[in-house]
Each structure stands twice: as structure tokens, then as C-alpha cells.
Amino acid sequence: MTVPGAFEGTTAAVEISGLRKSFGPNLVLNGVDLAVRSHEVICLIGASGSGKSTLLRCVNLLEPIDGGQIRLFGHDITGPNIDPNLVRRQIGIVFQSFNLFPHMNVLRNVTLAPTKVLRMTAAQANAEARALLDRFGLADKAGDYPDRLSGGQQQRVAIVRALAMQPQIMLLDEVTSALDPELVAEVLAVIGELASGGMTMLIATHEMGFAREIANRVCFLEEGRIIEDAPPAELFSDPKDERTRRFLRRIVEAKRL
Amino acid sequence: MTDNIDNLATEPPAGTPVGGFTTGRGPRLFTGGGRRGVVISTVSTVIVLSILLTIFLLAPGARTFEHAFFSPHNMWQAFIGNPKKGYYSVGAAIWLNIRMFLVSEALILPIALLTALIRQSTHPAMFPIRLLATIYVDFFRGVPLILVVLALGLGVPALDLPVISHQPDVVYGVTALVLSYSAYVSEVYRAGLNSVHRSQISAARSLGLSQRTALRYVILPQAVRNIIPPLLNDFISLQKDTALVSVLGVIEANQAADIYSTLIFNYSSFTVAAILFLILTIPLARFTDRIIDRDRRRRLAGAVT
Numbered sequence: 402m403t404v405p406g407a408f409e410g411t412t413a414a415v416e417i418s419g420l421r422k423s424f425g426p427n428l429v430l431n432g433v434d435l436a437v438r439s440h441e442v443i444c445l446i447g448a449s450g451s452g453k454s455t456l457l458r459c460v461n462l463l464e465p466i467d468g469g470q471i472r473l474f475g476h477d478i479t480g481p482n483i484d485p486n487l488v489r490r491q492i493g494i495v496f497q498s499f500n501l502f503p504h505m506n507v508l509r510n511v512t513l514a515p516t517k518v519l520r521m522t523a524a525q526a527n528a529e530a531r532a533l534l535d536r537f538g539l540a541d542k543a544g545d546y547p548d549r550l551s552g553g554q555q556q557r558v559a560i561v562r563a564l565a566m567q568p569q570i571m572l573l574d575e576v577t578s579a580l581d582p583e584l585v586a587e588v589l590a591v592i593g594e595l596a597s598g599g600m601t602m603l604i605a606t607h608e609m610g611f612a613r614e615i616a617n618r619v620c621f622l623e624e625g626r627i628i629e630d631a632p633p634a635e636l637f638s639d640p641k642d643e644r645t646r647r648f649l650r651r652i653v654e655a656k657r658l
Numbered sequence: 659m660t661d662n663i664d665n666l667a668t669e670p671p672a673g674t675p676v677g678g679f680t681t682g683r684g685p686r687l688f689t690g691g692g693r694r695g696v697v698i699s700t701v702s703t704v705i706v707l708s709i710l711l712t713i714f715l716l717a718p719g720a721r722t723f724e725h726a727f728f729s730p731h732n733m734w735q736a737f738i739g740n741p742k743k744g745y746y747s748v749g750a751a752i753w754l755n756i757r758m759f760l761v762s763e764a765l766i767l768p769i770a771l772l773t774a775l776i777r778q779s780t781h782p783a784m785f786p787i788r789l790l791a792t793i794y795v796d797f798f799r800g801v802p803l804i805l806v807v808l809a810l811g812l813g814v815p816a817l818d819l820p821v822i823s824h825q826p827d828v829v830y831g832v833t834a835l836v837l838s839y840s841a842y843v844s845e846v847y848r849a850g851l852n853s854v855h856r857s858q859i860s861a862a863r864s865l866g867l868s869q870r871t872a873l874r875y876v877i878l879p880q881a882v883r884n885i886i887p888p889l890l891n892d893f894i895s896l897q898k899d900t901a902l903v904s905v906l907g908v909i910e911a912n913q914a915a916d917i918y919s920t921l922i923f924n925y926s927s928f929t930v931a932a933i934l935f936l937i938l939t940i941p942l943a944r945f946t947d948r949i950i951d952r953d954r955r956r957r958l959a960g961a962v963t
Contacts, residue, residue: 461864490866500861504879513875514865566865 412475414439414570414601415460419469422455422625429455431625432469437570437603442596444612444633445605447622448648453605454497456622457572460603461494474569490518493563494572497579499555501547501562507534508543511562519566526565533561537591553584557591564595571595573604577611609652613637621645729926736918736927745921751914752934755900758828758910759938762835762896769840774847775873791844798841804902807834811906831903839896846888850881890946894939901935911935 413436422430430452437443445453458464460471462478462485471479478488502510511530515521521529534540537557547555556576563571573592577585589611596602596615606612612619613633621629621636621644629636629645640646714720739747776784776791798806811830815823854877862872882889904913911931918927 458860463860463864485863486866486868489864494864496857496861498857500857502858502861502876502880504883514867517871517875518866562865 413437413472414441414474415603416472416475417456417460417469418472420456420459420466420471421468422452422459422464422466429625430459430466433622433625433627435620435627435630437601439569439601440599441617442600442602442604442615444616444619445603445622446607446609446612446619446648451622452625453622454574457494457574457603457605461492461572462488463494486518490566491569492572493566493568493570494574495556495559495563495576497575499547499552499559499579501555501559503547506544506546507539507550507558510547510558511565514562515565530561530565533564534558537561537594551584552580553587556580556584556588560588560591560595570601570603573602573606575605575607577606577608609637609649621648623648726925727929729924732918732922732924732926733930735922736915736930739914743921745918745927746909746914748911748914748918748927748930748934751909752911752931752938754828754908754910755897755935756938758832758835758900758903759893759897762832762839762900763893765832765836766839766843766896769836770843771847773840773844774851777844777848778851795841795844798838799845801838803834803838803899804905806838807831807902807905810834810837827906828903828908831900831906831908835896835899835903839892839899843889843892846885846892847881849888850885851877853884854880886949887946890942890949894942894946897938897942898935901931 415435415437417433417435420430420433421428433452433456435443435456445456447453455464459466462483466479469479470477473488473491477483501507502513505513508527508530511533512521512523512526515526515529516523531540531543534543537560539554539557539561542550542554542558547558550558556579560571560576576592577588580588585608589608592602592604592611593615604612604616616633618630619633619636620627621640621642623644629640629642631641636645637649640649717723736745737747737749739745739750773791773795776787777795779788807830810833811827814825814830817823858876858880859872862876863869867876900910901912904910904916907913909917911934912928915927915931919925
């Protein structure tokens, strides 16, 4: 069996095969096959409820799966005797709703996991956190509590928080959907910078223009399956599947493309 | 939580009087209105107090009542006590209440937290312990505290066990307070744990934090902040309920006042006890209000949806 996108002879960063997941009677993922190579950026598009977020949560082991397999650099992470905490150290995830810890300031949000999980010293964690915050224009926010920040700033802190664990892969779950329109650009710029830095990313998004610009491949999901998987130029201008065409038509009608 | 946040986006800032009431923050004694507001509240306070005082003074038994409950001489005597005449100082006895309160509280906080965590656990192996914890909470929330005090204070010595049955009465009293209040406070903790949004757990776990670490650094601090008002409310209640230990004959403030009234036939000693309890509880009540106001600000971000 060949998984779409898998390089022959190369181990994919993430290799998902036959992934199934239900919530009660609700079948959300119905046999997803997807391989993400190192340094590749893949955007997942599709209507709400098509399974994009669930797919990302499954990869990070936040949801137990019902069938199929997920391999991380060749290792099955969905089998028994897997320490999810070890897996999650290598996979950063950023959520639509930021989920910063409201009782900690920005610096502490970023350094919590490095000090508690990676056992870094406070001094080292602080230094690395400040370097990251500085890189993403948040140096002056280190002492602020999340409620003092704009949505865009909060989301950038959430990205920095995930990066502080030095993950191999980043999962971004509709990270701009909860933002006011004028704040979207600053977050997308950060993601763009990560992509140009070679970060492997799996991005669920509604920002079609952004997906076209940044993705190596775009996957269209519907009813828990990947319907079409192609480079953005091809998928957006010449979709092969009728369902992809229908989805993109609606997006165009909504003036989102 | 979600509703709260959504509302805040469209409504005036929390604390702004809406339709004559403050919304979204703790009770505030003095609300805004500037200089005019101060004048209005002063006049209104004077009028209300005058009416109450007039009703009191016009009551047929006002003189008798005043002597029985507010006699300065008796109040002072009850406060300082007089061992030669056989009554104890209410002022000294309140220290026992304070000590009982402090010891109880120090035991209740960890025991209640442990009970709450056991009841919140989901592992199948924990089932028997979870069942025990549930029975414990149901039982002690259902039985009147005074019965628990009596049952322990009279029952345990009757068992004639080594050591356990030979403690001073105050130990049984405090044990009863701890058992009863831990059951209540564990439910407060549980509400607090549930008030932290699931997404916070996702965020913590996704960073590789173990369940324990996530609980310790992410969930518990937020849960405890959310329950500070009800927790302090239970503390206030506990301060007063230390008086129930008097049924075992322990000489705390209420018992000392009772002895005075029985010997001297004057109830002013109870007024002294009441004033002392108020002096203990009112600062805690005001402190609670301040904590609510202070922490409100920090709770508003992060945990949306």
C-alpha cells in the first residue's frame, strides 16, 4: 500500500494510515491516509466538522483513536506501551482558542513545560523563552498576564510556548479563526517565518489565500476522509474531485478566496 | 465561563452598576456615584438607623432588654471573668475558638482536597476508594454537625480504646468539625476543579506535562482561585461553628458566656461573645470581597471556549 505523499525509501515525519475515530455514533475520521515529510507544510482544508481538528488532536494523542495507525519518524505511536508525554514533547500543537494559562504571566507560560518536562534550569528556560519571545516581537510582553494581550499577541505567545519545547513538528488548529480580522496577519506572518525556517507543519485552516501561499500540499477533507491531496496551485485552480470543486465554489461565493 | 467572556465583550465592564445592581464582581459595600453618591448614602444610612433605633426605644420592654443584654457592667465582667465567683472570661475563652478554628482549617484544606481528587478520579482501580469517598461526603453533609460533635465526644471515650478514647473533649470537638467541614469543602474543591475548562487540560497535556504536573501547576491554581469566595465563606461559617463544641462542656466563648448567664442571671455575656465572633468574622468577610475583586481581573483571559 502506498500512502499519498510518502517518499519511497524515506521515513515520513508523520505517517497516518487508515485512521478512524468516532465520538459515540458520530464517525468523525473514516480512514485517513496521510504522510508528512520532514520540512513539509501541509494545509488541511474543509468545512467545519470535516474532521480537521480531530485529525490534529489524534496525532498529538489528545484523542484516543478507534482504528488505524500513526507513525512518528517510523515509530508507531498508537500502539500499546507508548508514553504519550514523550510523544507530545516532539509535537507542538496550537489551538484555535489560544488556551494560555491565565494565572501565569507570558514568560511563565512559555517556561513551564521546559522546566517541568525537559528539566531545564529556570535560568536556561528563561533565556531561551526570552530569545523566542524576542524573535516573534513579544519581548516586552514577558511580564504581562494573558488578559492584557490582544488575541493576536496571545496566539503568538501560544506558538512560542509550543516552540519552547523544541518540537520536531507543529500542529496548528485553525489558529486564526478566533481572531479579529486585523490581527490575523501578524499570526500568519509568524507561521510563515516558521515555514521558511524549515518547520514541519500540519495546519488546519480556513485561510485559503494563506494555504495557497505557504503549503507544499493542500488536503481537502470531507466526511472524515481526505478527498483530494495536491499542491496548492493544482488543488485551487484545477481541483479533480467534484466535492472539492463544490467546496471551493462556496468559498469563492463567500469571497474568502 | 464562556458565557461570561462573551457577555463581557458586548456589555459594559463588570462592576458597572446595571439597573441598580453591580454585575460580574463580588459584592461591593460602597458603589460609585461620586460626591452626590456619598451624600445620598449618608442621609439614607442616618434615616434607616434612626428608624431602627426608634422602634427599639419605643418597645415596651426596651429597658429590661437593654439591661439583660447590653448592661455595660455585666459585659465587662463577662469579658474579664472572675474565677472567685465561678465564671470564666469570655475574652480569654475566645482564644480557644480561634485555636480550634486554626487547627481545623489546617486539617480541612488538605483532607477536603484529597477527597475531591479521589471523587474526580476516573481510573477503574480507584472505584472502591471513590465509593468510600462518596459515602463519606454524603454521610457527613447529611448529619447535623452538633450530632457529630456529640457522637464523637460521648461515643469515642465510651469505646475505651487505648489513647484514642483518652483525649481531651476539645480533640473530639475539633475532629467532628474536621470530618463535617471536609465533606462540605471537598464539594467546593470539586466545583473548582470542574470550573477549569477542559481546553486548559488539553493545553497542558499537549506540552508533555504529566497528569500530576498539569494538575499541580495548571488546574489546581485556577481551581483554587475560582473557589476562594465560597472557601472563605465556609471558613467564616467554621469560625462560628466552633461554638458547637461547647455541648461537650469545653470552655470556649459560648460556654463561658452561658456559665456567666446562669450564675449572674444576665445575658450580656452572650452579647460579648457575639461581638467577639463578629470581630473575628467581619475582617475575613471584607478580605473575601477584596480577594474576589483582585482575582477577577486575572481570570478573564485564556480559558475561552
